[in-house]
Amino acid sequence: MQTVFKSYKKDFEHSYSFGAFPTIELIKSKPEKVIKVFASTSYREEGREELENLCRKNNVELEINDKVISRLSPKESCLVIGAFKKYECELQKNVPHVALQNPSNMGNLGTIMRTMLGFGVHDLAIIGGGADILDPKVIRASMGAIFRIRFSHFDTIEQYAEIFTSHELYPFMLDGELSLSDMPPRSDKPFTLIFGNEATGLDEHYKQIGKSVVIKHSGEIDSLNLSIAAGIALYEFTKKR
């Protein structure tokens, strides 16, 4: 069946990467998911040839089509768009994970995936729902990092914990028991860093499922931005390994 390329909606079975950089990441990491790549006639930089070669090598169709580009482009127009089939991944066992409970901000979600990649963490569990992880805004904020991350959805943290039994779970909470900057040495078990929703944080019951951690901050702010907290935790946990 022919896919019709319209402005993205959550219930679509496909999504888009906007811009040359994320689209190149898409083709490199998930070539089997690409439906088609569109480029504008004005995309004539050096990158054009690289893109053509990459598409040819990965058996991906490249179409020069200004109409589709201008119809799909977000406000800031872009010269390259990748259309791809949505997918879900299976998380790897015995490697570190990040888990996010109902993340609501697409920018944060993308930034966290980019930071995970920076610290060598490739597996992301989404607990309970939240923002549409394959929304083009998330892809953009991740700068294409999303295509190198394995992500999977779980209804509850208990459901997640039943599968990843070897993981030590670290829920990050404003009243966590352990201070991140002063943590005792960890075991060799893989870790899962768990963060709550931007506005509501994690429920009390998360304290029962692991060792709760606090990133101490002054009383002058209510909390750190979610992506900042995740960045600091990823830095500290991967440093100590």
Add this chain to the structure above:
Amino acid sequence: MQTVFKSYKKDFEHSYSFGAFPTIELIKSKPEKVIKVFASTSYREEGREELENLCRKNNVELEINDKVISRLSPKESCLVIGAFKKYECELQKNVPHVALQNPSNMGNLGTIMRTMLGFGVHDLAIIGGGADILDPKVIRASMGAIFRIRFSHFDTIEQYAEIFTSHELYPFMLDGELSLSDMPPRSDKPFTLIFGNEATGLDEHYKQIGKSVVIKHSGEIDSLNLSIAAGIALYEFTKKR
């Protein structure tokens, strides 16, 4: 002279805080700069009385005016707006600073100020220019933290360094000499953490003005997001003090 309240432009001598939370921060921290506070007739939560009391106590004029609110509101409408005279601060000596060279993203700028406040750093030097620090978008991203931060502009880092002679300067660079996670103990001197523009980073010559630092990350990303890098650095430097 009567100030006319129109949609914000960079050359205005006044700016706006959108939303109750940042406006309350404005009134508490910079009452002498407030021109007027506007509230919508639909702002009838508990907060309304708190806002009225706060305005009275600080001798700030509060006006219920739906027209002004709907004219000034950004896309997501808000119920409270503070109009204030723009200002510049003087940085304090002998306390830790952050310096940003030409920051271009308003969201990052606001998030960095909020994170600074979280780690007890109150002084921000802007080197060379960059985004308009009092743009309402920055204020919003800072969640009002900007009103508790001292910020000041400098043409060059050399001009800055001539004034703050007791500071140890730490430019953050992708090829920095020292690794953040493995730094030798520091002296008791106040520090300045310096970060470059989102796209271009810091010039080579920054290596001469201080001890360059790298936050090591995998080769899978080009660089960490600016606000993430600043958050990690603030966490690590204030932890070690």
